[in-house]
Amino acid sequence: MKVLKDILYKVSLVSSIGDMDARFKEIVFDSRQASASCAFVAVRGTQVDGHDYIDKAIESGAKIIVCEDLPAEIIPSITYVQVVNSARALGIMAANFYDNPSRKVKVIAVTGTNGKTTTVTLLHQLFQAMGYTSGLLSTVENKISDEVIPSTHTTPDALSVQSLLRKMLDAGCTHCFMEASSHAIVQERIAGLELAGAVFSNISHDHLDYHKTFDEYIKAKKKLFDDLPKDAFALVNLDDKRGKVMVQNTKATVQTYALKTSADFKAKILSNTLEGLELEINGKLIWFRMIGAFNAYNILSVFGTASLLGEDEEEVLQTLSAIPGARGRFDRISIGGITAIVDYAHTPDALDNVLKTINDVRTGGEQLITVVGCGGNRDKTKRPEMARLAVAFSDKAILTSDNPRFEEPQAILDDMQAGVGPSDLRKTLTIVDRREAIKTACMLSGRGDIILIAGKGHEDYQEIKGVKHHFDDAEVVTEYLKQLTQN
Ligand SMILES: CC(=O)N[C@H]1[C@@H](OP(=O)(O)OP(=O)(O)OC[C@H]2O[C@@H](n3ccc(=O)[nH]c3=O)[C@H](O)[C@@H]2O)O[C@H](CO)[C@@H](O)[C@@H]1O[C@H](C)C(=O)N[C@@H](C)C(=O)N[C@H](CCC(=O)O)C(=O)O
Ligand SMILES: Nc1ncnc2c1ncn2[C@@H]1O[C@H](COP(=O)(O)OP(=O)(O)OP(=O)(O)O)[C@@H](O)[C@H]1O
Ligand SMILES: N[C@H](CCC[C@H](N)C(=O)O)C(=O)O
Ligand SMILES: [Mg+2]
Numbered sequence: 001m002k003v004l005k006d007i008l009y010k011v012s013l014v015s016s017i018g019d020m021d022a023r024f025k026e027i028v029f030d031s032r033q034a035s036a037s038c039a040f041v042a043v044r045g046t047q048v049d050g051h052d053y054i055d056k057a058i059e060s061g062a063k064i065i066v067c068e069d070l071p072a073e074i075i076p077s078i079t080y081v082q083v084v085n086s087a088r089a090l091g092i093m094a095a096n097f098y099d100n101p102s103r104k105v106k107v108i109a110v111t112g113t114n115g116k117t118t119t120v121t122l123l124h125q126l127f128q129a130m131g132y133t134s135g136l137l138s139t140v141e142n143k144i145s146d147e148v149i150p151s152t153h154t155t156p157d158a159l160s161v162q163s164l165l166r167k168m169l170d171a172g173c174t175h176c177f178m179e180a181s182s183h184a185i186v187q188e189r190i191a192g193l194e195l196a197g198a199v200f201s202n203i204s205h206d207h208l209d210y211h212k213t214f215d216e217y218i219k220a221k222k223k224l225f226d227d228l229p230k231d232a233f234a235l236v237n238l239d240d241k242r243g244k245v246m247v248q249n250t251k252a253t254v255q256t257y258a259l260k261t262s263a264d265f266k267a268k269i270l271s272n273t274l275e276g277l278e279l280e281i282n283g284k285l286i287w288f289r290m291i292g293a294f295n296a297y298n299i300l301s302v303f304g305t306a307s308l309l310g311e312d313e314e315e316v317l318q319t320l321s322a323i324p325g326a327r328g329r330f331d332r333i334s335i336g337g338i339t340a341i342v343d344y345a346h347t348p349d350a351l352d353n354v355l356k357t358i359n360d361v362r363t364g365g366e367q368l369i370t371v372v373g374c375g376g377n378r379d380k381t382k383r384p385e386m387a388r389l390a391v392a393f394s395d396k397a398i399l400t401s402d403n404p405r406f407e408e409p410q411a412i413l414d415d416m417q418a419g420v421g422p423s424d425l426r427k428t429l430t431i432v433d434r435r436e437a438i439k440t441a442c443m444l445s446g447r448g449d450i451i452l453i454a455g456k457g458h459e460d461y462q463e464i465k466g467v468k469h470h471f472d473d474a475e476v477v478t479e480y481l482k483q484l485t486q487n
């Protein structure tokens with residue numbers, strides 16, 4: 001049992017009614033999970049307002065209500081705590097409830113439009129390989145050392161963040177590498193965390209459905225750095241034109257990395273092929289198994305982070321050199337002389353990078369066939385742009401579905417097709433069924449050709465009308481390439 005006033009430590013309060021020494025055994029922010037003697041935090045959401053569910057939570061046994069607006073009817077047996085910001089209060093309460101695990105585990109948060117999963121995965125793999133026990137919170141999976149805990153979000157909700165960190169601490173983890181999505185920052189899912197450092201990779205077009213304007217999206221990412229404590233580090237990519245803005249108001253120690261300009265951590269690409277990257281980092285030449293210039297940025301930010309955490313530079317580079325990278329990020333499958341690449345590029349910038357990378361490392365003569373779709377109920381403005389890029393940088397493009405969710409798949413494809421100019425229609429196919437689209441790409445390809453399947457990476461489902469149907473790009477392309485090349 002926890003005592004309310006202890007758990008409210010550092011929460012900005014407006015007023016309270018009732019017993020501040022009240023005891024409770026769990027915090028919930030969803031009335032459907034309320035139980036006897038829980039504390040219910042009413043959070044305003046995008047769909048509904050948690051304040052409308054206060055009665056329901058009390059019916060299910062909640063004895064403590066934390067909210068921004070007090071209800072009209074006050075029940076004498078209930079304690080009400082009015083706070084400035086419920087979402088923020090939830091994060092701070094969760095941290096106190098689990099005894100502030102981030103004071104003992106060094107937590108590094110990575111934000112940016114692209115590269116978060118890759119960066120945190122590399123950091124986790126690196127620290128594990130160097131003998132540390134470390135944790136991971138990522139889009140693909142959460143990990144406590146080697147134990148996998150399935151991930152539902154890029155950044156879990158505030159309670160899950162803290163309870164996972166507590167488990168990491170109990171399991172002996174010294175570090176945790178986590179993604180901080182812009183949604184999570186705005187929704188205060190990381191409030192209450194005491195970060196040891198934060199990393200900014202880049203910012204480009206995404207999630208304008210949620211943030212509305214690019215300025216708001218930049219502000220969301222900047223908030224991570226604004227909220228850092230003085231003893232933390234802020235590591236930013238200076239080649240991104242928003243790198244400096246991110247750390248304008250931070251109290252943390254600013255450190256920079258770049259390929260194109262002078263910075264604290266600097267790298268140069270010596271060679272970039274389908275086999276890997278050769279980089280010069282701090283005067284040392286090292287070979288890496290990851291492909292593409294964008295991965296040079298990810299490797300460099302991992303190197304910078306590890307150095308700022310006090311690790312030996314030589315050991316870091318040697319260990320990183322053997323690491324394969326994150327699942328679904330430029331995964332190469334070679335069957336019968338055909339190369340398929342499965343990649344999670346689901347934004348115009350990521351797709352542009354991946355297509356340019358393939359074009360940079362092509363030897364010439366082969367065809368590049370790209371299969372790509374755009375998610376339903378997500379930023380619509382990226383649809384024509386992604387189709388335009390796929391067509392412009394490939395010999396053939398097959399536009400298809402990617403998690404249509406509650407939208408009509410053909411309507412998403414119509415939005416995509418608007419980005420294809422009349423002269424490019426010849427090399428564009430539209431196939432709603434993703435399996436058929438991949439099969440067609442395999443049928444159109446011959447020895448030496450490259451098939452890029454973009455958008456889903458590690459995802460093993462296709463989400464249609466609230467139901468996730470098993471679907472795995474790598475599995476499907478392997479099946480057809482085997483079938484077609486064996487006959
Ligand atoms: C748009 C968005 O981010 N939504 C997240 C948000 O939900 P919401 O604001 O819509 O919540 P709501 O349904 O309006 O409910 C408001 C409050 O009322 C409560 N409630 C609701 C109903 C009820 O009966 N009783 C009750 O108490 C809810 O528990 C909630 O506290 O808060 C929830 C709890 O933390 C999240 O699960 C949910 O993620 C949804 C499922 C989602 O799809 N989010 C995506 C967009 C997301 O967060 N993506 C980023 C990564 C993006 C990227 O970079 O690629 C991520 O970090 O995963
Ligand atoms: N540093 C980078 N710059 C630009 N593009 C990148 C970078 N790193 C990876 N990418 C591309 O972006 C895709 C997504 O990468 P990753 O999963 O690491 O990003 P993310 O930020 O975690 O994405 P999400 O917001 O969906 O969690 C990759 O599949 C690759 O195509
Ligand atoms: N975390 C991102 C992933 C998008 C991946 C893509 N496959 C899609 O479904 O749009 C989101 O939920 O917007
Ligand atoms: Mg991610």
